[in-house]
Amino acid sequence: MRFGMLHLYANPGDLSERQAIQEQLRLMRAAEDLDFDSVWPAEHHFSPLGYTASPAIGLAALAAETRRIRLGTGVVVLPFSNPIRVAEDFAFLDHLSDGRVDLGIGCGAQPSEFEHFRIDPTTAHARMEEGLEVIRQAWLDGRVDLRGRFHRFDDVPVHPTPVQTPHPPIWMAAVSGESFERAGRLGCNLLSGTVLGLNRSVAAQRRADYLSGLEKGGHPAEDFSSGCLVIVYVADTVEQARHEFGAAEAWYRSTIGRFIAPESDPEDSVVCGSPEFVTQRLAELEQTYGFTDLLCWTRLGVLAQDKVLRSMELMQHKVMPHLR
Known part of the structure; x- marks a missing residue:
């Protein structure tokens, strides 16, 4: 199992915008020292629940200050962007980071974002697929020649191309x-x-859906990875963890959790407890859901920065060694 961290850049309201952004950047810098494998800032717009309008900007700052940790996106919402610009930005980031980029993409989910960008949400999937085709052309060929439903590019040169070959790993939500x-x-x-609606009743079918898609596309299953987003918090004891995390979990369930996926299983979407408890639960989730990468979401709501760092330290010393 590899360990990543999702970052939403959310502000529960008790911090200035500068404080909220700087705290998230400090956590992502600390993730490298605490042996996490990757960080994954999300893209959101028009809300203090997510300040990262362009994940590439924050990741560029991290690229200059880190040496090992991989820099992912969880996710870039392709329908909102020109795909050539996405290809250029993340190829450039791949150079800044010496080949540490993972591009996560999605079609978007928030109605207000589609409304304010004046994009028809019924076209989101088609826009994402066409955007992905453009990005791959740009990265593989250094040019884009495409006459699609949403974009037209007439043999357009694209620079730079990425460091990684054939290109940075691409992940899809x-x-x-x-x-x-x-x-x-x-x-x-x-x-x-x-936390995105994946639960035990559908886990096997969703895995079969993914494998069926790989087969249809002619892609060997062994070449691909799967990441699972889980809210994780660790303290010295179960009681301490639940006490410290209680307000943060309540904030999550009353805000983001209401519209992300109400069908999520509360016990599987939030893993909160002692190192021993968390290790056991994560091992069970790995067995049930079959993921290769755990994306931990820890910085929630009113939870203090020092407690988040302490949770990450306990993950490093008392959880990760048993699951890697």
Whole structure:
């Protein structure tokens, strides 16, 4: 199991915008020292629940200050961006980071974002697929020649091309069975999560949907990885963890959790306890959901920065060694 961290840049309201952004950057810098494998800032707009309008900007700052940790996106919402610009930005970031980029993409989910950008949400999946085709052309060929439904590019040169060959790993967010199949068919690594509606009653079917998509696309299953987003918090004892994390979990369930995926299993979407408890629960989740990468979401709501760092330290010393 590899360990990543999702970052939403959310502000519960008790911090200035500068404080909220700087605290998230400090956590992502600390993740490298605490042996995490990757960080994954999300893209959101028009809300203090997510300040990262352009994940590449924050990741560029991290690229200059880190040496090992991989820099992912969880996710770039392709329907909102010109795909050539996405290809350029993340190829440039791949150079800044010496080949540490993972591009996570999605079609978007927030109605207000589509409304304010004046994009028809019924076109989101088609826009994402066409955008992915553009990005791959740009990265593989250094040029884009495409006459699509949403974009027209007449043999356009694109610079730079990425450091990684053939290109940075591409991950696709999936919630429904159709989206799991799509991620496989299009040859993308999988990004899902127990906080995104993945639960035990559908886990086996969703895995089958993804594998079916890989087969349809002619992609060997052994070449692909799957990431699972789980809220994780560790303290010295179960009682301490639940006491410290209680307000943060309540904030999550009353805000983001209401519209992300109400069908999520509360016990699988939030893993909170002692190192021993968390290790056991994560091992069970790995067995149930079959993921290769755990994306921990720890910085929630009113939870103090020092407690988040302490949780990460306990993960490093008392959880990760048993699961890697």
